[in-house]
Amino acid sequence: MRFDILTLFPGMFCGPFDESIIRRGRDKQLIDIALHNIRDYATDRHQVTDDAPYGGGAGMVMKVEPLAACIESVKSRQPASTIVMTSPQGRRLTHAVAAELALRPGLIIICGRYEGVDERIRDLFVEDDISLGDFVLSGGEIAAITIVDAVTRLIPGVLGSGESAETDSFCDGLLEYPQYTRPPEFRGLKVPEILLSGNHELIRKWRRRESLRKTRILRPDLLTGITLTKEDRKLLAELDHQDGATFI
Ligand code: SAH
Numbered sequence: 001m002r003f004d005i006l007t008l009f010p011g012m013f014c015g016p017f018d019e020s021i022i023r024r025g026r027d028k029q030l031i032d033i034a035l036h037n038i039r040d041y042a043t044d045r046h047q048v049t050d051d052a053p054y055g056g057g058a059g060m061v062m063k064v065e066p067l068a069a070c071i072e073s074v075k076s077r078q079p080a081s082t083i084v085m086t087s088p089q090g091r092r093l094t095h096a097v098a099a100e101l102a103l104r105p106g107l108i109i110i111c112g113r114y115e116g117v118d119e120r121i122r123d124l125f126v127e128d129d130i131s132l133g134d135f136v137l138s139g140g141e142i143a144a145i146t147i148v149d150a151v152t153r154l155i156p157g158v159l160g161s162g163e164s165a166e167t168d169s170f171c172d173g174l175l176e177y178p179q180y181t182r183p184p185e186f187r188g189l190k191v192p193e194i195l196l197s198g199n200h201e202l203i204r205k206w207r208r209r210e211s212l213r214k215t216r217i218l219r220p221d222l223l224t225g226i227t228l229t230k231e232d233r234k235l236l237a238e239l240d241h242q243d244g245a246t247f248i
Pocket of ligand 1: 085112
């Protein structure tokens with residue numbers, strides 16, 4: 001999969017794209033990332049990329065011409081890629097959205113700065129608007145890094161055989177069960193006995209039950225969005241019995 005990132009601050013991507021899983025995806029040539037400095041597309045002597053907002057008010061707005069030239073240049077080389085705007089006004093990035101983006105041949109991600117981007121960029125080019133959540137970042141770079149990370153780990157072959165995105169939180173609509181590693185006891189807290197038992201069926205059931213427990217405590221909204229199996233309902237009834245309360 002191909003990612004083209006349009007930014008005024010390409011230096012912000014050193015580090016996040018050069019380490020760990022994203023690095024591995026690049027090394028295995030499962031993903032390809034190109035950074036484009038929007039400033040290189042400004043044609044005036046001072047390479048200005050922002051200007052005061054029409055109508056007055058604080059801050060600056062990213063100018064339409066350099067960004068339009070940058071988008072057109074990248075899109076002409078990557079015609080199959082989807083043009084994505086990072087914006088607090090976009091649809092929320094969730095597992096489902098990341099999974100949907102992972103099916104596309106490529107993404108051209110625009111990083112806004114200052115008060116944002118001249119609205120005509122959206123009218124002319126943008127095919128998808130993505131937000132990290134209901135808060136305002138100083139720029140789209142961290143949102144672009146987050147999108148690339150969340151999408152990359154879903155691309156087949158990026159995660160090693162020992163790792164898996166399938167049991168991660170949200171994949172099956174629930175939060176992941178609690179994880180433990182050695183030592184078996186730390187400051188009086190013991191790893192649940194069942195995980196040391198080697199009984200795969202009991203471990204599977206325990207994990208499913210704990211996944212349901214965590215989800216209904218921390219994110220009960222997720223439970224309403226999934227179809228519970230007969231076993232899930234039985235496990236929830238067991239939890240009611242243990243926890244002494246009926247949650248759903
Ligand atoms: N004035 C704008 C915010 C601009 S913040 C408004 O009120 O809607 C500057 C840039 O940061 C945005 O153009 C966008 O690219 C990025 N950004 C800010 N918050 C974001 C969020 N929650 N998700 C994704 N990108 C965000």
